Amino acid sequence: MPWSNQSGGGGWKGGNGGPWGPRPGGSGQQPDLEEILRRSQDRLRQAMPGGRMGGPFAVLIAVVLIGIIGFFGFTVRVNPDELGIVLRFGEYVRQLPPGLNFRLPYPIEQVELPKVTRINRIEIGMRGSSDVRDATTTVRDLPEESLMLTGDENIVDIDFVVFWQINDAPDYLFNIQNPEGTVKAVAESAMREVVGQSDIEPILTAARAKTEAAVQALIQRILDSYGAGIRIVQVQLQKVDPPAQVIDAFRDVQAARADQERLQNEAQTYANRVIPEARGEAERILQAAQGYRDQVIAEAKGEADRFLKVLQEYQKAPDVTRKRIFIDTMQEVMSNTDKIIIDEQGGTGVVPYLPLSELQKRVPPSAPAQDGGQAQ
Known part of the structure; x- marks a missing residue:
């Protein structure tokens, strides 16, 4: 039986007939749906300019709504540091460069936006936390990650940082489930392998750069075998120390080795200075002996040649x-002796000979005046 809005009519009984109950205001009549729609249209016309709705204005509103829906439904914005990976029903189909790009609305096409230019950082063996109020950074050590066994059966505490970047976006999104966890696990495993093949002393001293390069190459090789689409930019060793329980003993050993190297260097320096001096002195003595030998031989040969010449003239x-x-011979002998002249005819005996030229060379300038005064 059709329902009637008249009170008491129809199959509903009672003064508040109808399933919706009494109308607000207590009039006892049921609400009229056409009246509600009419009042809503009147209010919408009053809100419109000129109090009219329809014609060009309605078309304009429809076009604007369609444009907004189309813009947000069919375009996607890719930031400069991102690369758009388009999935059509979950299957990879193409890539979108930075900027505004067209794509079909969800759920037909979905776009993933990995940041391919950002350098990511993973800390292993430590965790850093920054305090914004104090502008300080607190580093917390994780022994379960940092303690490693070396090839000579020593324990070393290593903290290092791995910097990585997305190299192939599709492989990065679809071949590995947890990229950061994968890089962290592979980096820790690679570091343990490299350290396990080395002695502790080179790792603590001179082989840090070599260790970083070996770990970076091993991490990259493992990730490439996974098809992870990740490139390892750099591996940095932050701390390489013995365990805290034995670090004092290791420092004493390092100090002793440093003293040993210093003493060896000093001894080598002394040897480098003394040995060339000794070699130079020996060479000087040999050269002097060689010169003396050559001199004696030359003089002997000269005397022999002179004697032979004299013999030829004598013959x-x-x-x-x-x-x-x-x-x-007399000239040579008399030139080195005092001379005495004897005048046999005068009968006066020995006549003294005064070598005036030699006296002038030997006597000081004031001596002749004193001698002259005594002679007077």
């Missing part, structure tokens, strides 16, 4: 040569 003129030899 040609014995008297003249004999007299010449006598005169030369």
Whole structure:
């Protein structure tokens, strides 16, 4: 039976007939749906300019709504540091460059936006927390990650940082489920392998750069085998120390080794200074002996040649040569002795000979005046 809005009519009984109950205001009549729609249209016309709705204005509103829906439904914005990966029903179909790009609305196409230019950072063996109020950074050590066993069966505490970047966005999104966790696990495993093949002393001293390069190459090789689409930019060792329980003993050993190297360097420096001096002195003595030998041999040869020359002249003129030899010999002998002249004819005996030229060389300038005063 159709329902009637008249009170008491129809199949509903009672003064508040109808399933919606009494109308607000207590009039007892049921609400009229057409009246409600009419009042809503009147209010909408009053809100519109000119009090009219329809015609060009309605078309304009429809076009604007369609444009807004189309813009947000069919375009996507890719930031400069991102790359758009378009999935059509969950399957990878293409890439979108930075900027505004067209795509079909969800759920037909979905766009993933990985940040391909950002350098990501993973800390292993430590965790850093910054206090914004004090502008300080607190580093918390994680022994379960940092303690590693070396090849010579020593324990070393290593904290390091891995910097990585997305190299292939599709592989990065679809081949690995947890990229950061994968990079962290692979980096820790690679560091343990490299440290396990090395002794503790090179790791603590001179082999830090070599260790970083070996770990970076091993991490990259493992991630490439996974098809992770990740490039390892750098591996930095932050702290390489023995465990805290034995660090004092290790420092004593390092100090002793440093002293040993210092003493060895000092001894080597002394040897480098003394040995060349000794070699130079020996060479000087050898050169002096060689020169003396050459001098004696040359003089002997010269004397022999001179004697042979004199012999040849003696054989040609014995008297003249004999007299010449006598005169030369007397000249050589008398030049180094005091001279005494004897005048046999005068009968006065010995006549003193004064070598004036030699006296002038030997006597000081004031000596002749004193001698002259005594003579007077």
